[in-house]
Amino acid sequence: MNQQQKTEAEAAAFRQLVKHFDENKDVQNIDLMNLADFCRNCLAKWYMAGVKEQGLEMDYDQAREAIYGMPFSDWKAKYQQPASAVQQALFNQREEAKKSTC
Numbered sequence: 001m002n003q004q005q006k007t008e009a010e011a012a013a014f015r016q017l018v019k020h021f022d023e024n025k026d027v028q029n030i031d032l033m034n035l036a037d038f039c040r041n042c043l044a045k046w047y048m049a050g051v052k053e054q055g056l057e058m059d060y061d062q063a064r065e066a067i068y069g070m071p072f073s074d075w076k077a078k079y080q081q082p083a084s085a086v087q088q089a090l091f092n093q094r095e096e097a098k099k100s101t102c
Contacts, residue, residue: 017043022069025079034090040067
């Protein structure tokens with residue numbers, strides 16, 4: 001596989017991940033953080049960094065819109081649910097564990 005083919009395969013995987021997130025709006029960001037230690041917002045930040053590595057400009061709102069498929073404020077109003085006590089407790093435990101290992 002040459003570099004162009006590798007880049008195209010990686011781009012296809014990225015598009016599929018974004019599509020998968022779009023098709024599973026019921027999966028909350030806190031669930032993603034608790035299970036995988038990243039969420040849609042992390043992906044938006046990584047995307048924005050990749051754009052900037054290309055010498056292009058993109059702000060965080062534009063990056064989140066690329067990942068969420070709509071302005072983040074719209075997605076949040078339509079799909080984000082309040083974190084349950086269990087979700088928040090697990091998140092807090094993971095964050096504390098990270099602090100103790102750094």
